[in-house]
Amino acid sequence: MEYGVFQLIILSIFINNFVLSRFLGLCPYMGVSKQMDSALGMGMAVTFVMTIASLVTWLLYTFFLAPTYQNVFYFIFDTPIQNVPDLTFLRTIVFILVIAALVQFIEMYIQKVSPTLYKALGIYLPLITTNCAILGVAVLNIDMFFKDGLPLPNSFINTLVQAFASGIGFTLVLVLMAGIREKLELANVPKPFRGLPIAFIVAGLMSIAFLGFAGFSVE
Amino acid sequence: MAKKTFVGGVHPYEGKEFTEKKAIEKLPLPQRVAIPLQQHIGAPAKALVEKGQEVKAGEKIAEASGFVSVPIHSSISGKVKGIEKVNHPVSGRGEAIVIESDGEDNWVETIRFEENYLELDSKEMLERIKDAGIAGLGGATFPTHVKLSPPPDKKIDTVILNGAECEPYLTADHRLMLEHADDIVAGLRIIMKILNVQQGIIGIEDNKPDAIEVMRKAVKDFNNIQVYVFPVKYPQGAEKQMIKAALNREVPSGGLPMDVGVVVQNVGTAKAMYEAVAYHKPLTHRVVTVTGAAVNEPKNVLVPIGTMFEDVVAFCGGMKESAGKIVMGGPMMGLAQPNLQVPVVKGTSGILILEEHEAHVPAEDPCIACGRCVEVCPMHLLPTTLQILVEHENYTEAERLHIMDCIECGSCSYICPSNRRLVQGIRLGKRKILEARRKAG
Amino acid sequence: MNNIFRLSFILAIVTTIAAFVLAEIYQITRPQIEIQKQAKTKDALKYVLPDAQVIVPVTQKVPVKDKAGNVLYEKEVVRYYIGYRNSDTTGVVGYAFKAFGSGYSSIIETMVSVDTSGTIKKIRIISQKETPGLGARCVEDQPVNPKKKQWTTQQFVGKTVDQLKVDKDGGPIVSITGATITSRAITNSIREKLSELLPQLKLASTENIGG
Amino acid sequence: MSVGAEFFKGIYKENPVFRLALGLCPTLAVSTSITNAIGMGAAVIFVLVASNTLVSFLMWLFAKTLSEEGLNSINKIRIPIFIVVIASFVTIVEMVMAAYFPALSESLGIFIPLIVVNCIILGRAEGFASKNGIFLSIVDGLGMGIGFTLALVAISFVRELLGSGQLLGAMIMGEGFKPVLLMILPPGAFLVIGLYLAGLNWIDARKKQA
């Protein structure tokens, strides 16, 4: 399937929202949504890391793992296409290591370059390594924008757009959730429902409301 | 010209018809009075008399104990029975000088009229005002001389006399304007002189056309004094709202009127000032509106301070069987009293007696977020949010949402369809925050 | 600094060991995975062409180009399949092809067989991820019940290319209640693919019968 | 602590899903049918037990063979090593599933590779296996894995039964039953787990009272 940029944005933010429809990134969605400020910080950090991680994993997959004509062995070392090693089975292990290293690196880099940004995102970055949204989007990009190891048209752009838009979608629902939970702090929620249970019910109702976006036809 | 007003406010039942046509009557000399030492905001006064001492009306019986404090004068002549703890309409219990009347109305000799009072220098005027024990008669009872002594860096350019009397039921100021318009204007000119101000405004709500007419007549010779008419809306008479309506200036959050160059005084206070400056007459009496459906003969009464509510109400024919609640002041901001054994103080603008069926506040329902309290709040706060925050003891957030700016006018509680105790909660929150601040030093 | 290199080195070794172990397992599972990948298509082919002994794919070379348009290499793509009655590839019983339609929430892949006159023999939905209980009901294949107007893949049997239209568009195909988009996607995708292939099929059939 | 206690804590008292709120993403995503739930559960049990075993073994080996200094430096890259171990086992599951259980592999989709970031697994490796012996680590892994699976089954039981009227693919509800489609859609997952958690809280509160 080929996607237009606008279509992909709508898809990623609303229709296939990472949290409400794909069930990715639930831990921070439940854990960091008690306060608006931290929700916003987490959302921004996730969006940032998701985009960079998608970029890096796309490059790795295209040039190292997939046995295609774009593989470094093929176009630099002139290995015949049949002999290019198929390393796609290493996808999971490579991606997770790269993401872990990347998060470390981003953390150090931000700390050095922009203390303000570090103050805003810093405390969320270590939490992100084990956030399935990051690995999720990386794997998803491969599933959606590659066919038999070959990138589909606009694969690279689509990857970036999907990662960024998914991050925005994640931030959107996280912030909405935080607003609602702040309000619920002051509500008269029955005892057994307090805390996580009501948060899940809010998520369920949110997900019901988001069904309204289903079937959007965007060109 | 469109009538000037502020944003927010409510239109409660006015209830003025009980007494607005009733001329002020003088209360017959009471048997005894109990004059509380604390009748103003600030440090209580220090008693100067002893048990058994004879005093005359107008005699100073307690002196100010600091700058933000005022002296107290006897309102009748007689013998000091003692300094006792009595019911206090504001603080519940408090020390008061109890004086038994000698049946005569002997006044101190110092009271005399001075023709050229306006030529006195402002220092002298201030001194006389201070000595007369004047505190704001609108109800807040802030020592007047303090209000009239702004720090030199605050440039005051306007004095507003507050004749709005926006509290339902109360007509004391209304009657005062009708019957003593010239005294009030004279008081205003004194204030203008003290503060060296060129603009004087008298603000009146448009439900008192007769007062407006009388006052306009009284000021027609003074082209630096105008009468402004405001549409009826509660709390038009709140200082900040009046300044906003009259001059379109907003007193900054946490600030005072003087921060925008304005001093506001109640019309009754102006009259008292005139008497203090021109006659050396201390503040010993005030006009009290005795009203409400449960009063047999509602009246405006000139009452010696310290007189028991009981005596005042008795003069008005007593209360009906059906009486259910006694309020000192108006129904919006007044304080409910458990019985009539409380003395009239300088801040007693009215005694309101409600029927049993009006007395009870209906049970509270959950907030349905209708937003009416937000709409009516003259300070543009979020009353329901603040009250809920206080309920959850989240004072930090409440402070961030400016809980301290609440003027406790009661508009929110009045309008709330869920009958939530909004002002009550906010008041509690303010107190907790102040306590915490005090503890923190 | 030295320490960092040493640690990285250790980590690299660990990773390499892991990679080699995984490579070994991959070698073992790979053929099976390939078989599984083909299995669906094979099953579907057997289903839609039950009377064929041999099914032969007809392929076409498609050039793979880079951005500049240079042909990098050619890839073999299956256009359609021919089913033969006999194991020596004689006696054509029909042709099969895949149709892809974009439904409500997924691409619906359908295997379709036609007889030598171009009439549909059978269809089978190979893959879809439509809404459960709605569009996902497109896989239902109970026999056609003339009394009950109801979607089933059996209703495509015997339809010609012109008849491939859902009822909402005035055709004879009963669509799934509440899932017109899915029904339309399947029907239209078959129609489009068939009308594209029909001219080529005629050619192919004569050729093979002759040979 | 006894072996039995180590095993059972994962099932109720420290149930990873219901008590610790770990591994939520796969729990919600694959609980549309009991078959999926068991498949996912089996994959997690395998990875959990295997990684617990290997981690426990490795830590034992390091402790035996390395000097203090060496141990210290290994400790610095402990977590990455665990991740490699876990990712390797996950990849094995991925390949085996694709080869022998293609249908399951397809319906679990990206949640198989995502087992890597399932907090339960790294959590147990770091929190338990690295500090305990091999045998206990296996027991712990089994307990946690089975607890996870049971939670999954509990949720998918409701969702499959109400959402499609089936259990394990067999029609259970009568002809007249109109499946509550919402249950197998994403909102159903959130609502069911929310109600389960509320129910557990309620039971706990009742117990405390008693």
Next chain:
Amino acid sequence: MSETSEKLFVVTSSPHIRDADSVPKIMWTVNIALLPALLAAVYFFGFKALWVTLLSVIAAVVTEAAIQKLAKKPIRVHDGAAVITGILLAFNLPPSVPWWMPVVGSVFAIAIVKEAFGGLGYNILNPALAARAFLLASWPVEMTASWVAPKEGTISGIAAITSATPLNLLKQSAKIIASPEKFDPAQLQAAQDAIAKLSSSYTNLLIGNVGGCIGETSVIALLIGALIMFYRHVIDWRIPFTYIGTVAVLAWIFGGTEGLFTGNWIFHILSGGLILGAFFMATDMVTSPITGKGQIIFAIGTGILTVAIRIWGGYPEGVSYAILLMNLTVPLIDRYTVPKVFGEVKSNE
């Protein structure tokens, strides 16, 4: 001191007078305001409409009472809020739904959407709308394939749409016109006819003689209800008018089949649940912003989403999802529209 009376009087905090309005008064006013539309529904769709409404109301009230009893809270169903939920849910269902759907929907609305959050005043979403979305997701066939032609016949004689709502027809026709190459000339012609006829069906839309949900069809009956609510100050102009205005403008710009600025905005206002939604559901106090500014933002957002779903979305009607989605944003809107406090000065921290 004195012996006149030992009686102690009531002492409460000020103010001592209260406005006479109360929560039950507000809620029952809304219920009364909903009656004209109910009468219209019974007239056009028969007594089935009444039964569906009654079932829904009874289920809502019983559920609320049962939960309040279970939770040992005071039972306060008399405030009429549960009745509103019941009526509004029924109003959002097609007239021919199976009887158990309003019941299930009401139970969901009250138990999950309202009481799990603490009951009246604490719910995040409009219970009736959330329940409708729940029903639509759970039983889409029953919710969308059971339109009933109004008693008086079809709208403007378009026989083909007895089983569709006007918006449904508009959307289908617009799709056909948008890609003419995919359809027969006859179909294209029919679609163009349909659109032309829809534009001339205002009278039917006004009185409610069209297919649709039970309570949404009769614009006039709904407006009578709205007038009652305005008169009793139960609702304020901001949400309904901003909402309808936004829909009108956007429908005019984007809703046409012949390019921008050709949309039939009058049709968009009169058809579907816009009037019902704008006056009765978007204005739900609990789930709309508390400040005036917030309400306007809320209404504009609802308008945008409604038009987006109607024109580009998967459903012919977008009102209920639009309101639900904006309900979710209310805490955020409230947070960022805190009014400027009287005399607030920019502090230099």
